[in-house]
Amino acid sequence: MTGAKTGPDVTGTGPGRAGTGARTAPAAAGTEPGAVPTGVRRLVNRLLAILVALVVWHLFALGPGASSDFPTPPESFRTAVDLAGTGAYWSNIATSVETALLGLGLAVLVGVPVGLLIGADERVRRSTQLLLDFGRTVPAIALLPLLLLLFGATRDLGLVLILVSAVWPVVIQTSYAVGEISPQLRRVGRAYHLTRWHLLRHLIAPSMFPFVFVGLRIAATLSLLMAISSEFLGGSDGLGYVLLQAMQINDTGRAFVYSFTAAFLGLLLNLVFVLLQRRVLWWHPSVRKGGTA
Amino acid sequence: MKTQTTLDKGQPDGGASDPIMRIRGLGHSYGERRVLEGLDFEVGRGELMCVVGPSGVGKTTLLECLTGLRRPGEGEVVFDGQRIDAPPRGLAIVFQDYSRSLMPWLSVLGNVVLPLRSAGLAKAERERTALEALAEVGLSDFTGHYPWQLSGGMQQRVAIARALAYRPAVVVMDEPFASVDAQTRADLEDLLLRVREHLGITVLLVTHDIDEAVYLSDRVLALGGKPAGIRELLTVDLPAPREQVSTKALPRFAELRSQVYRLIRDV
Ligand SMILES: Nc1ncnc2c1ncn2[C@@H]1O[C@H](COP(=O)(O)OP(=O)(O)OP(=O)(O)O)[C@@H](O)[C@H]1O
Ligand SMILES: [Mg+2]
Numbered sequence: 338m339t340g341a342k343t344g345p346d347v348t349g350t351g352p353g354r355a356g357t358g359a360r361t362a363p364a365a366a367g368t369e370p371g372a373v374p375t376g377v378r379r380l381v382n383r384l385l386a387i388l389v390a391l392v393v394w395h396l397f398a399l400g401p402g403a404s405s406d407f408p409t410p411p412e413s414f415r416t417a418v419d420l421a422g423t424g425a426y427w428s429n430i431a432t433s434v435e436t437a438l439l440g441l442g443l444a445v446l447v448g449v450p451v452g453l454l455i456g457a458d459e460r461v462r463r464s465t466q467l468l469l470d471f472g473r474t475v476p477a478i479a480l481l482p483l484l485l486l487l488f489g490a491t492r493d494l495g496l497v498l499i500l501v502s503a504v505w506p507v508v509i510q511t512s513y514a515v516g517e518i519s520p521q522l523r524r525v526g527r528a529y530h531l532t533r534w535h536l537l538r539h540l541i542a543p544s545m546f547p548f549v550f551v552g553l554r555i556a557a558t559l560s561l562l563m564a565i566s567s568e569f570l571g572g573s574d575g576l577g578y579v580l581l582q583a584m585q586i587n588d589t590g591r592a593f594v595y596s597f598t599a600a601f602l603g604l605l606l607n608l609v610f611v612l613l614q615r616r617v618l619w620w621h622p623s624v625r626k627g628g629t630a
Numbered sequence: 631m632k633t634q635t636t637l638d639k640g641q642p643d644g645g646a647s648d649p650i651m652r653i654r655g656l657g658h659s660y661g662e663r664r665v666l667e668g669l670d671f672e673v674g675r676g677e678l679m680c681v682v683g684p685s686g687v688g689k690t691t692l693l694e695c696l697t698g699l700r701r702p703g704e705g706e707v708v709f710d711g712q713r714i715d716a717p718p719r720g721l722a723i724v725f726q727d728y729s730r731s732l733m734p735w736l737s738v739l740g741n742v743v744l745p746l747r748s749a750g751l752a753k754a755e756r757e758r759t760a761l762e763a764l765a766e767v768g769l770s771d772f773t774g775h776y777p778w779q780l781s782g783g784m785q786q787r788v789a790i791a792r793a794l795a796y797r798p799a800v801v802v803m804d805e806p807f808a809s810v811d812a813q814t815r816a817d818l819e820d821l822l823l824r825v826r827e828h829l830g831i832t833v834l835l836v837t838h839d840i841d842e843a844v845y846l847s848d849r850v851l852a853l854g855g856k857p858a859g860i861r862e863l864l865t866v867d868l869p870a871p872r873e874q875v876s877t878k879a880l881p882r883f884a885e886l887r888s889q890v891y892r893l894i895r896d897v
Contacts, residue, residue, distance in 0.1 A: 521730040529744070531748045
């Protein structure tokens with residue numbers, strides 16, 4: 338559970354995380370009457386948490402983990418440094434990220450227009466609801482054997498897998514977003530004779546964006562997950578494949594580093610989206626409360 | 631222009647001698663529910679008309695039909711000689727729901743300028759026009775702010791500035807001063823009278839405030855009944871120019887005021 342919690346914390350108090358911020362503030366004020374800035378204290382707290390985790394890991398590796406070659410933190414660090422010196426490590430990361438981004442692009446290219454079409458009509462939206470919920474909940478991984486037959490161990494396999502999993506949140510959020518365009522603003526647009534372009538650029542797109550953005554964020558996470566999973570399960574080049582190889586030859590040190598790399602990519606992705614959200618949705622209630630106070 | 635003297639008070643059908651808007655047999659229902667019925671009246675060019683009536687009587691519905699935002703169930707609206715079924719150019723609206731009629735992703739200036747951009751005004755001109763309008767409502771220092779950084783009353787002033795900058799022939803306002811303090815309200819009322827005088831625009835304004843209606847209007851349209859019709863179209867024969875203290879001190883003001891009060895109360 339700690340992994341899920343560090344995500345937003347690493348990136349500062351994320352939007353909609355008012356609770357986290359509110360919880361740290363009184364706690365900090367309670368220990369010492371405002372001598373150290375909260376930011377510094379938060380950083381110290383985080384470093385402490387990481388240190389504790391490292392110590393626990395180290396003890397585990399030396400004790401119960403020793404029989405199964407569980408690497409200690411210093412060992413892992415050395416392996417990581419070694420790997421980082423090789424071109425293969427970076428090109429594997431690049432391959433996985435590229436697959437994820439390409440797949441995400443595909444999901445957006447397909448998902449946004451479909452979402453717009455579905456969202457444009459209330460009846461269509463209601464009648465497709467069940468289908469969408471079904472599509473969203475079917476685990477794409479279940480299609481893997483079939484897709485493997487069709488595409489073999491290629492990047493296309495990864496792309497298709499990403500598409501069939503990441504397209505859903507995009508479709509659902511986009512169709513939802515269409516319904517969220519304020520009728521009042523539409524009336525303003527009509528009354529003041531805004532041009533089609535201005536309607537789209539200054540009214541429709543910004544109204545929809547907060548919702549579409551949520552879809553993008555979920556889709557991006559899924560894309561990365563699916564890219565690496567498809568490499569791991571299907572065997573095409575990338576981080577997932579080298580992880581598989583390391584595990585097959587019982588190289589737990591490397592396997593560990595590859596797993597950490599994947600987790601780190603996920604964190605990075607999250608960070609990118611938090612920053613992006615602040616940049617493009619600065620006006621949105623979820624962002625502006627923290628941003629302008 | 632002493633508009634009130636040019637109006638023919640005698641006409642039984644609520645006529646004006648040089649109407650910019652003509653409403654004939656207007657009626658509207660929401661589903662089974664009949665809200666408006668049989669409205670006939672005209673709005674004179676340059677006239678300031680207030681619409682009063684109890685809450686829920688159908689004032690907003692009437693304005694929506696008048697502006698072409700809502701297609702009325704029956705009857706027609708003629709604007710400047712043209713029958714309308716969409717908002718005509720030359721008409722600006724200040725909505726009752728002001729907080730939701732500004733775009734939160736546009737600055738105050740951006741909100742006021744956008745319709746002018748769509749109208750194709752050159753950059754320098756539209757900015758000048760917008761800044762002028764913002765200065766008139768006293769928001770010169772807030773042009774770079776975003777609507778959500780302003781109080782409700784200030785947001786409403788942005789909406790008013792947007793309407794004024796649009797340089798319309800007719801401004802239609804739905805309770806535009808409902809959420810400002812008394813002093814700002816008086817200032818905005820006088821601003822409206824001034825702007826009307828300068829630009830010769832026609833104003834149609836919904837209000838709950840009887841004092842305001844009498845103070846501002848050339849004529850007061852009292853709505854009442856279920857479905858609502860014109861209770862009375864009352865000519866306000868108070869001298870121009872109006873002035874907050876002296877006009878409201880006139881015995882005639884008090885008379886008109888109680889007259890309108892009775893009209894609204896006796897539903
Ligand atoms: N879109 C709508 N659909 C159905 N009924 C509506 C709709 N809009 C208004 N009504 C109903 O029509 C009646 C008139 O509403 P309207 O908003 O025109 O009143 P109003 O005089 O503007 O009231 P207020 O002074 O509170 O703003 C009300 O009873 C309202 O419930
Ligand atoms: Mg209303």
